[in-house]
Amino acid sequence: xxxxxxxxxxxxxxxxxxxxxxxxxxxxxxxxxxxxxxxxxxxxxxxxxxxxxxxxxxxxxxxxxxxxxxxxxxxxxxxxxxxxxxxxxxxxxxxxxxxxxxxxxxxxxxxxxxxxxxxxxxxxxxxxxxxxxxxxxxxxxxxxxxxxxxxxxxx
Amino acid sequence: xxxxxxxxxxxxxxxxxxxxxxxxxxxxxxxxxxxxxxxxxxxxxxxxxxxxxxxxxxxxxxxxxxxxxxxxxxxxxxxxxxxxxxxxxxxxxxxxxxxxxxxxxxxxxxxxxxxxxxxxxxxxxxxxxxxxxxxxxxxxxxxxxxxxxxxxxxxxxxxxxxxxxxxxxxxxxxxxxxxxxxxxxxxxxxxxxxxxxxxxxxxxxxxxxxxxxxxxxxxxxxxxxxxxxxxxxxxxxxxxxxxxxxxxxxxxxxxxxxxxxxxxxxxxxxxxxxxxxxxxxxxxxxxxxxxxxxxxxxxxxxxxxxxxxxxxxxxxxxxxxxxxxxxxxxxxxxxxxxxxxxxxxxxxxxxxxxxxxxxxxxxxxxxxxxxxxxxxxxxxxxxxxxxxxxxxxxxxxxxxxxxxxxxxxxxxxxxxxxxxxxxxxxxxxxxxxxxxxxx
Numbered sequence: 030x031x032x033x034x035x036x037x038x039x040x041x042x043x044x045x046x047x048x049x050x051x052x053x054x055x056x057x058x059x060x061x062x063x064x065x066x067x068x069x070x071x072x073x074x075x076x077x078x079x080x081x082x083x084x085x086x087x088x089x090x091x092x093x094x095x096x097x098x099x100x101x102x103x104x105x106x107x108x109x110x111x112x113x114x115x116x117x118x119x120x121x122x123x124x125x126x127x128x129x130x131x132x133x134x135x136x137x138x139x140x141x142x143x144x145x146x147x148x149x150x151x152x153x154x155x156x157x158x159x160x161x162x163x164x165x166x167x168x169x170x171x172x173x174x175x176x177x178x179x180x181x182x183x184x
Numbered sequence: 185x186x187x188x189x190x191x192x193x194x195x196x197x198x199x200x201x202x203x204x205x206x207x208x209x210x211x212x213x214x215x216x217x218x219x220x221x222x223x224x225x226x227x228x229x230x231x232x233x234x235x236x237x238x239x240x241x242x243x244x245x246x247x248x249x250x251x252x253x254x255x256x257x258x259x260x261x262x263x264x265x266x267x268x269x270x271x272x273x274x275x276x277x278x279x280x281x282x283x284x285x286x287x288x289x290x291x292x293x294x295x296x297x298x299x300x301x302x303x304x305x306x307x308x309x310x311x312x313x314x315x316x317x318x319x320x321x322x323x324x325x326x327x328x329x330x331x332x333x334x335x336x337x338x339x340x341x342x343x344x345x346x347x348x349x350x351x352x353x354x355x356x357x358x359x360x361x362x363x364x365x366x367x368x369x370x371x372x373x374x375x376x377x378x379x380x381x382x383x384x385x386x387x388x389x390x391x392x393x394x395x396x397x398x399x400x401x402x403x404x405x406x407x408x409x410x411x412x413x414x415x416x417x418x419x420x421x422x423x424x425x426x427x428x429x430x431x432x433x434x435x436x437x438x439x440x441x442x443x444x445x446x447x448x449x450x451x452x453x454x455x456x457x458x459x460x461x462x463x464x465x466x467x468x469x470x471x472x473x474x475x476x477x478x479x480x481x482x483x484x485x486x487x488x489x490x491x492x493x494x495x496x497x498x499x500x501x502x503x504x505x506x507x508x509x510x511x512x513x514x515x516x517x518x519x520x521x522x523x524x525x526x527x528x529x530x531x532x533x534x535x536x537x538x539x540x541x542x543x544x545x546x547x548x549x550x551x552x553x554x555x556x557x558x559x560x561x562x563x564x565x566x567x568x569x570x571x572x573x574x575x576x577x578x579x580x581x582x583x584x585x586x587x588x589x590x591x592x593x594x595x596x597x598x599x600x601x602x603x604x605x606x607x608x609x610x611x612x613x614x615x616x617x618x619x620x621x622x623x
Contacts, residue, residue: 102219
C-alpha cells in the first residue's frame with residue numbers, strides 16, 4: 030500500500046527529471062557558442078572543395094579526428110575550426126575539385142605528374158585494388174572526387 | 185497538512201538537486217550544443233548520476249527527511265528511483281551509440297582512454313547494484329553479503345561516474361562547473377561519512393546488552409535488551425530499529441526489527457525475530473551479555489500518530505511483533521478504547537504470543553480472532569486466509585468505519601487485507617501498513 034505511494038512518487042519524479050533533461054537538450058541544441066574559453070585549432074588548409082571532412086579525417090582514415098570529437102556530425106566541423114561558413118556541397122561544385130595550392134604543404138602529397146583535364150576518373154588507373162598504378166591501400170576509403178584535394182596538378 | 189507540505193517540500197528539493205547539473209549549465213552558460221540526441225544522452229547521464237549520488241541521503245536515515253513520509257516510503261522510493269536512475273545512466277551510452285555508431289570505436293581495447301574506462305566501469309557497477317538488489321533472492325545472496333556489495337559498489341560507481349565526467353571535460357571544463365561537481369561529490373561523501381562514521385560513533389555511547397533470549401511459538405525468538413550505562417530508548421509503539429548484534433556499530437551488518445515491547449518501558453527493549461535468513465536463524469545462539477546497538481526509532485506504523493476511537497490490528501505470522509508492542513503499550517496506559525485483533529498463522533501451535541494475548545484481553549477491551557491456515561481437528565475458529573467475509577462476520581460494530589486499521593504481515597496478506605477493507609468500505613487513509621523489507 031505504502032509501496033504503491035512511493036512508487037507513484039518515484040515515477041512522477043523520474044518523469045519530471047526526464048522532461049527537464051529533454052528541455053536541456055532542446056535548449057542546448059541550437060546554441061553554438063564557443064567552448065568554455067577554448068578555441069579549436071585553425072584549419073591548415075582551405076575548405077573549398079574539401080567540404081567532406083570525414084573523407085580524409087574519418088575515424089578509420091590516415092588522419093582521423095580526435096577521439097573526443099566522437100558523435101559530432103560532419104556538418105559541425107567548421108563551426109569551431111576556422112570559423113568559416115560551410116562551403117557549397119560537392120554537387121554544387123561539379124564533383125571534382127580544383128587542387129588548392131597548399132595541399133602539398135599540408136599533406137606532403139605528391140603532385141599529379143600529368144594533366145588532369147581529359148581524364149574522366151582517377152580510379153580508372155589508380156584504383157587501390159585493381160588499378161594499373163594503384164593508389165596506396167590507405168586511400169581505399171577516400172572518395173574519388175577527393176584526389177585532387179591533396180594531389181595538385183603538377184607542372 | 186503540515187506533513188503534506190513538508191513532504192512536498194522535500195520532493196521539490198530532490199527534483200532541483202537531481203537536475204542541478206543541467207540547471208548549472210543552462211543558467212551558467214554551456215559550450216556549444218551538438219545535436220539533440222547527443223545532448224539528451226549527456227543530460228540523462230548527468231541526471232542519472234546526480235540521482236545516484238542523492239541515494240546516499242535517501243538511505244542515510246535522516247529523521248528530518250523521513251518524518252513526513254515514514255522511512256519505509258523513503259526506502260521504497262530509493263529502490264524505485266534507483267531503477268529509474270539506472271535506466272537514465274544506461275540510456276546515456278545507448279543513445280550515443282545509436283545516434284553515432286562510430287562511438288563504439290572508443291571501446292577498442294587498444295584505444296579505450298581512462299575516462300571511458302571509468303564510465304564503463306561505473307555502468308557495470310550500477311548494473312551490479314540493481315541486479316543484486318532486484319534478484320537477491322534468486323541469486324542466493326545473503327542479506328548481509330548483499331549490504332556489503334551494495335555499499336562498496338555504490339561508492340565506487342559514484343566516484344567512477346564523476347571521474348568520467350571530469351575526464352570527458354566537455355560540459356565541466358569551466359572552473360565553476362568543475363567546482364560544482366566537486367562540491368556535489370563532496371556532499372555525497374559527507375552524507376556517507378555521517379552514516380558510516382558519525383552516527384555509529386554516536387551509537388557507541390548508547391550500547392545495549394542482551395539480557396535473555398526467549399523462545400516463542402512459530403520459530404521466533406525475543407531478544408530482551410537492556411540499556412548499558414544510559415537511560416534507554418524512547419520510542420512510539422509499533423516503531424522499529426536497526427539492530428547490530430555482537431559487532432561494532434561501524435559494522436555494515438545490521439538488520440531492521442520491530443520493537444515488540446511496551447513503549448512505556450525504556451528500561452528494556454524487546455525485538456521478536458522469526459528464523460528466516462542467515463542472521464535470524466542464528467538468533468537462538470545469542471549468548472546473554474552480548475553487546476548490541478540500536479539505530480532508531482523509525483517508522484510511522486504507530487497508534488500514536490493515528491488517533492482514533494478504536495483500533496483494529498490485522499497481523500500475519502511474525503507481523504504480530506509491532507502489534508504486540510502497541511497492545512502492551514495500550515495495556516500499560518490503561519487504555520479503554522475498543523481493540524480488535526485478527527491474527528493469521530499457519531497453525532495453532534505456531535501462533536506466537538497466543539498465551540500473552542489471552543492475558544491482555546483481561547487488561548484492555550480486546551477481542552481476538554485467530555485465523556488458522558491448517559487447523560487441528562476440532563478447531564472451531566476461523567480457517568484459511570484473511571478475507572472480507574471474516575472481517576464482516578467478526579467486526580460487526582457500526583463504529584468500525586471510524587477505527588484505524590493496522591496491517592502487518594507478508595506482502596500478499598497485506599494486499600489481500602487492503603482489498604478486503606476496501607470491500608467493507610473502510611477509507612484507505614484509515615489503513616496503516618509498513619514493510620521493513622528494505623531490499
